[in-house]
Amino acid sequence: xxxxxxxxxxxxxxxxxxxxxxxxxxxxxxxxxxxxxxxxxxxxxxxxxxxxxxxxxxxxxxxxxxxxxxxxxxxxxxxxxxxxxxxxxxxxxxxxxxxxxxxxxxxxxxxxxxxxxxxxxxxxxxxxxxxxxxxxxxxxxxxxxxxxxxx
Amino acid sequence: xxxxxxxxxxxxxxxxxxxxxxxxxxxxxxxxxxxxxxxxxxxxxxxxxxxxxxxxxxxxxxxxxxxxxxxxxxxxxxxxxxxxxxxxxxxxxxxxxxxxxxxxxxxxxxxxxxxxxxxxxxxxxxxxxxxxxxxxxxxxxxxxxxxxxxxxxxxxxxxxxxxxxxxxxxxxxxxxxxxxxxxxxxxxxxxxxxxxxxxxxxxxxxxxxxxxxxxxxxxxxxxxxxxxxxxxxxxxxxxxxxxxxxxxxxxxxxxxxxxxxxxxxxxxxxxxxxxxxxxxxxxxxxxxxxxxxxxxxxxxxxxxxxxxxxxxxxxxxxxxxxxxxxxxxxxxxxxxxxxxxxxxxxxxxxxxxxxxxxxxxxxxxxxxxxxxxxxxxxxxxxxxxxxxxxxxxxxxxxxxxxxxxxxxxxxxxxxxxxxxxxxxxxxxxxxxxxxxxxxxxxxxxxxxxxxxxxxxxxxxxxxxxxxxxxxxxxxxxxxxxxxxxxxxxxxxxxxxxxxxxxxxxxxxxxxx
Numbered sequence: 001x002x003x004x005x006x007x008x009x010x011x012x013x014x015x016x017x018x019x020x021x022x023x024x025x026x027x028x029x030x031x032x033x034x035x036x037x038x039x040x041x042x043x044x045x046x047x048x049x050x051x052x053x054x055x056x057x058x059x060x061x062x063x064x065x066x067x068x069x070x071x072x073x074x075x076x077x078x079x080x081x082x083x084x085x086x087x088x089x090x091x092x093x094x095x096x097x098x099x100x101x102x103x104x105x106x107x108x109x110x111x112x113x114x115x116x117x118x119x120x121x122x123x124x125x126x127x128x129x130x131x132x133x134x135x136x137x138x139x140x141x142x143x144x145x146x147x148x149x150x151x
Numbered sequence: 152x153x154x155x156x157x158x159x160x161x162x163x164x165x166x167x168x169x170x171x172x173x174x175x176x177x178x179x180x181x182x183x184x185x186x187x188x189x190x191x192x193x194x195x196x197x198x199x200x201x202x203x204x205x206x207x208x209x210x211x212x213x214x215x216x217x218x219x220x221x222x223x224x225x226x227x228x229x230x231x232x233x234x235x236x237x238x239x240x241x242x243x244x245x246x247x248x249x250x251x252x253x254x255x256x257x258x259x260x261x262x263x264x265x266x267x268x269x270x271x272x273x274x275x276x277x278x279x280x281x282x283x284x285x286x287x288x289x290x291x292x293x294x295x296x297x298x299x300x301x302x303x304x305x306x307x308x309x310x311x312x313x314x315x316x317x318x319x320x321x322x323x324x325x326x327x328x329x330x331x332x333x334x335x336x337x338x339x340x341x342x343x344x345x346x347x348x349x350x351x352x353x354x355x356x357x358x359x360x361x362x363x364x365x366x367x368x369x370x371x372x373x374x375x376x377x378x379x380x381x382x383x384x385x386x387x388x389x390x391x392x393x394x395x396x397x398x399x400x401x402x403x404x405x406x407x408x409x410x411x412x413x414x415x416x417x418x419x420x421x422x423x424x425x426x427x428x429x430x431x432x433x434x435x436x437x438x439x440x441x442x443x444x445x446x447x448x449x450x451x452x453x454x455x456x457x458x459x460x461x462x463x464x465x466x467x468x469x470x471x472x473x474x475x476x477x478x479x480x481x482x483x484x485x486x487x488x489x490x491x492x493x494x495x496x497x498x499x500x501x502x503x504x505x506x507x508x509x510x511x512x513x514x515x516x517x518x519x520x521x522x523x524x525x526x527x528x529x530x531x532x533x534x535x536x537x538x539x540x541x542x543x544x545x546x547x548x549x550x551x552x553x554x555x556x557x558x559x560x561x562x563x564x565x566x567x568x569x570x571x572x573x574x575x576x577x578x579x580x581x582x583x584x585x586x587x588x589x590x591x592x593x594x595x596x597x598x599x600x601x602x603x604x605x606x607x608x609x610x611x612x613x614x615x616x617x618x619x620x621x622x623x624x625x626x627x628x629x630x631x632x633x634x635x636x637x638x639x640x641x642x643x644x645x646x647x648x649x650x651x652x653x654x655x656x657x658x659x660x661x662x663x
Contacts, residue, residue, distance in 0.1 A: 056504040060492035067489065101502075108500050108573065115570030116303060118563065124486035125578040126421075126493050127566035132500065 047096070048082040050103055051138055058139050065140025067123045068133045078145065081138040088131050107131065153328055155199070156339030156360045163366040167193035167334075169655065170356055170370035172341045172385070173377035175231020176641055177627035177648040179319045179327065180276060181374055184652035186330035190659055193368055194327070194335040195358060197377075198228025200320065205361055205538065209340070210381075212544035213533045217590050219410075219548045224595040225378055229337065230320020232378065232595065238316025239639040240279045241309070242270045242646070244461075246451045247636040253458035256407065256524040259633040260605040260614035269646035276645055277314040278322075280441020285309055290438060290445070296429040298445060299572070305453040306568035313435060313442040314641075338362075340539055344373060344389040344397055346621065353624045359539055372655065376627040376648070379597025379640075380408075383530040383630060384544050386601065386611070386618075398601070398618040401608045405530035407599035408548060409635040411519040413592035417581035418464075418516045418562050421472065421490060423497050424574050425512040432466045447516075448637065449561055460521035460554075461637040462561040469515040473508045484580065493576050501573055519594055520561070521637045522554045530600050550587035559583065596640050601630040616651045627651055 055061045068074075075081050086094065092113070094106035114120065114129035121133040128136075169185060171178045174196035185192045198206045210222040226234045243263065250258030271282050283289040290310055291297045298308035327333055342357040342365075356368040375382050383405040387396035396404050422428065430436050431445045447464040454461060472494055478487045494510035522528075528549035532542035562579045569575035604610025607619035616631060618624040627648045629640040636643075 054502070055495075055499045057492070057495035057499070060495040061499065064489065064492050064496060067486075104500070104502050111500055112302075112571050112573065115567045118567055120563070120566060120570070122579070124489060125580055126489070127563070127570065127577050127579060128493075128496070129570060132496055135499075136496065 047086050048078045048138065048142070050100060051082055051085060051107075051135060052142060053100060054104055054107065055135070055139060058143070061136045061139035062143040063140075064123055064128075064133075065136035065138070065143075068121060068136055069140060072121070072133075072137070074134070074137055076141050076144075078138055078141045081134060081141060085131060085134050085138065088134075107135075152333070153335045153337060156195075156336045156358065156366070157362045157364055159336070159339075159364055159366050161365055164355075165193060165334075165366065165368045167191045167368060168371045168659065169193070169374065170195060170368050170372070171374045171376055172344075172356070173197075173231065173375070173381070173628075174229050174320070174335065175376065175378060175628070176233050176319050177644050178374075178376035179230070179323050180273075180645050180648040181376065181627060181652050181655075182327050182330075182333055182335075183276075183323055184649060185656070186326060186333060188332065188656065190332060192330075192333045193370065194333060195339050195341055195356070195368065196229050196335060196337050197340045199337045200229050200324070202226065202228055202234075206338070209537050209539065210544075211537065212546060213535065214546050214548070216528065216547035216549050217588060219546050219590075219593070221380065221544055221546060224593070225380070225597070228320070229324070229335075230318055233317065233319040233641070236314075236316050236641060237639075238277075238314035239311050240274070240277055240314055240642040241284055241311045241638040242266075243636040243638055243643055244451065246454060247461075247634060251454075254460060254523055254634065256526070256609065257634050258604075260603055260610075266643070266646050266650065269649040270642065272649050273642050273645040274312075276317070276649075277642060278317045279312045279314050279642070280443070281439070283310070283439075283441075284312065290431065290443065292439065296431060296438065298429065299427065299432075301447075301568040302571045303568050304450055305457075305564045306447050307450050308432075308445050309448045310431070310443050310445050311638075313444070341377075341385065342388075342539060342541065343391060344375070344385065344624065346389070346392050346397060346624075348392065350393045350397065351620060352622050361538055370623075372623045372625070372658070374625045374627055374651070374655070379600060379629040380530055380544055380546065382626055382628055383600035384532065387530075387532050388541055397624065398611050398621060400620060403526075403602070403607075403609065403611050405600050406526045406528070407524045407602050408528045408530055408546065408597070409522050409524060409599040409632070410548060410590070411594040411596050411635060411637065411639075412522060412550060412554070412558075412587075412590045413517065413519050413594060414558070414581060415517050415591055416515050417518050417558065417579070418565060419469070419484075419578045419580060420466070420514040420516065420569060420575050421493055421497070421511055421578070422514060422575045423494055423501070423503065423511040425468070427574065428466075428468075428514075433468050447565065449564060453564060457560065457564070459560060460523060460557050462518050462520040462558055463637040464565065465517045467515050467517075469513045471512055472510050474505075474510060475508045497573070497576060518558070519637055520554070520558045521635055522550060523557075524599060524602070524634055525549050525551065548590075550590065552586060555584065555587040594639065596629065596635070598629045598632040598635045598640060601626045602633045603631045604633060615654045616647065625651060625655065
């Protein structure tokens with residue numbers, strides 16, 4: 001067997017103070033990660049597709065999404081954007097295993113709610129619901145990735 | 152009877168019960184209401200029966216604030232500014248008369264209910280249709296012409312009714328001529344309202360013509376009805392006894408000048424389904440005995456909750472939006488090419504894919520907005536003199552950032568309403584600026600300069616339109632308005648004149 005430090009020295013009976021600090025730091029970072037980066041749901045790809053499927057003109061939505069991105073610092077990854085929209089739709093009846101019609105119903109309700117509470121974003125002066133703007137950002141990101149060619 | 156003042160011998164003294172200075176909407180309404188009553192009435196009008204440039208030039212003056220045209224915004228001949236008004240009629244809302252703690256200097260000493268019976272009579276005088284301004288059921292005509300169902304309770308549809316427009320000088324000339332107790336002096340300018348030495352009572356009116364004649368009127372009671380700017384000027388010019396002007400012991404005369412700033416296309420609206428837009432939104436429409444137009448206004452609940460002042464918005468058809476559109480490069484509004492995209496986005500949310508290339512319509516808007524009463528916005532006397540040797544008007548119209556911000560917030564409320572409805576998206580084009588030092592337009596609505604208040608420190612006249620501290624001097628016209636609301640002032644000033652007429656007649660019954 002080769003000469004290793006383990007061979008030469010007895011293992012330390014206890015974890016060193018330095019290692020405790022390192023391990024603690026790793027644990028903290030691990031715990032914080034889900035807060036910093038929305039976790040992809042196992043079926044977030046499905047949600048991306050479902051949301052994109054609601055758009056009657058994906059190129060149109062992508063153009064609006066690019067306009068919005070000029071002044072927003074939102075996510076660029078489609079699955080992240082879709083997960084964010086999904087969270088906004090949950091209180092309006094959206095379920096992961098729901099139908100496209102249920103998804104649209106939840107989307108419409110959420111858009112109305114956004115307007116009700118004045119959660120609007122301006123794109124060249126047009127006042128859109130934040131959820132609509134996110135949907136456009138999703139379309140823009142998908143177009144940038146070369147996916148979902150124009151319907 | 153009409154008399155040309157230029158034919159009156161110099162030094163003539165005319166005794167009368169009531170002198171009305173000015174034959175515009177208010178003066179003519181008052182004179183008619185006194186016709187054939189047991190009192191003599193002298194109506195004094197600066198102009199003749201037609202436009203005369205020399206007389207009109209008496210309106211010239213200086214503008215030192217937000218640029219404003221003093222001579223083009225009113226007319227100085229028999230009938231006054233009704234000779235060019237557009238006929239838009241609508242009463243103020245009850246909230247407009249209230250003391251609103253978020254609107255400095257608001258609160259009339261009278262209520263909407265006090266004025267309501269006079270509004271109904273004013274409707275007849277202005278030849279308007281039925282008094283149904285807020286009655287959606289009346290104009291819906293059994294549902295055929297339903298207003299847009301905008302949710303949210305912030306924006307609502309209300310209706311203006313149109314006067315033909317009544318030219319008061321033409322329509323009411325004959326009955327005034329025929330009234331045995333009314334004498335009208337044309338081409339006659341009141342140079343000063345002269346009070347007694349203690350300034351508590353008007354003794355006489357000094358009158359002059361551009362041709363140089365001078366005569367006097369000695370009335371028991373005077374009603375000043377020369378318009379929203381000139382009423383203040385006349386009081387300030389009447390300074391031989393009270394050096395600061397009549398009724399001006401608290402330095403209120405001329406202050407609180409208000410207009411309705413007009414903004415063309417402060418917002419645009421894209422609709423996916425234009426078929427729901429009843430024609431009365433888009434243009435004058437004859438319906439149920441009236442000529443009407445629907446507008447968007449803001450509900451009392453919204454104004455109270457958000458602490459806002461009002462705005463009235465017109466709405467007109469602008470352009471069909473198509474997928475195969477070629478955008479006009481000359482159009483000053485940028486990003487027009489995104490319009491189909493916005494409509495497609497709305498259609499995505501509702502699952503309503505267009506069958507063909509037509510995606511919806513663009514609608515333009517116009518607006519008139521309420522400005523808060525501001526004592527710094529005012530009329531004073533200029534150092535320059537007119538052809539009669541009187542100081543011209545100096546106007547310092549002020550608009551504030553708060554007025555601008557108010558309009559902006561109201562446009563956001565409009566966006567919320569259309570967004571919640573789901574069939575429309577609003578584009579706000581009204582720019583954010585750090586000051587409002589130039590108005591795109593205005594309504595030729597001169598208000599507030601002899602405002603009504605029970606407190607002489609806050610207003611020039613009391614609830615009966617009597618000048619504080621002077622027992623026989625009254626004011627009529629839009630200068631009385633304590634706040635401006637958002638609606639055209641003529642119907643309200645005619646209603647106020649009718650109410651004043653009742654008060655004056657009661658005063659005469661009791662004995663002046």
